[in-house]
Amino acid sequence: MYPNKSKYHNMDVKISKISENENELVDIRCHKETDSVREIAAFVKSRQGQLSGTLEGRQYGIAVSEIMYIESVDNKTFIYTAAKVYESKQRIYELEDILKPKHFLRISKASLVNLMKITSVKPAMGGRFSAVLSNGEEVIISRKYVSELKKTLRGEEI
């Protein structure tokens, strides 16, 4: 018997094959909805074109195509859509890995931008550049990341 199994994070993983006409489902059976459980749920959603974010204490699913940019401030990760800002449990480097195939690119140490949401690029002070987004917001592109941006836009390997 393992009465306190979840206390030690020993969650079993069970994968069952189902027939083609059934809907695929990830069912998490837990004693309590902890941060780890929420992280697992957020990861599963992110693999399907959705990220999880918290706004005013409520959890929301955010479509990746709606995201303008993602920023890390004081060890917290924020997801910016055209009108709302959500907090994410995931770290920016985790999101970078997940979102790279969805045309997101690191443009500074603390931010990732959706390349499909940039309307133009203009110079900023200190040899940096500024990406103007479709909602009028501007995010700074560090000089260090300009060559990666060029390579990505040209379809070259980074």
Add this chain to the structure above:
Amino acid sequence: MSFKEHLKSVMSQFFVIATLINLATFILGEIFRPDERFGYDAFLSPLIYAAISLVPMLCMYSKKELTIKQHIFRELLQLIAIEVILIGFGLGAKCLAPENISLTASFALSILVIYVLVLVIAWLLDVKTARQLTSELKSFQSRVSNMSE
């Protein structure tokens, strides 16, 4: 920005500064000492002055991303440092004389003008890069959109 990138960016300004110093020397020389003649060693002075003016730029490297206010403050500090170092060097090398205030003032003004011109040239190059990035971005977006349709 890493130090290597900072070094690259500062070094790229060296030849711009040397060319502008050449121009300033011609203008100041025509005004203050039109009859003076020099030897071949005079060709070295724009390079020496340009190299000296790079020292404060190299010293004021910051690993952190600076805010706009911090950046403006750093530019002002660099300009003051360059003015002090170059005027000091000019006086030491006897190119400037303390009693000739108009020449020293013109020299200081030339440094300011060259400093501003270097910033303007760097800005114009960045404008060109930004336009190129915007155009490549549009092509990228249309390529992605076509693929997803």
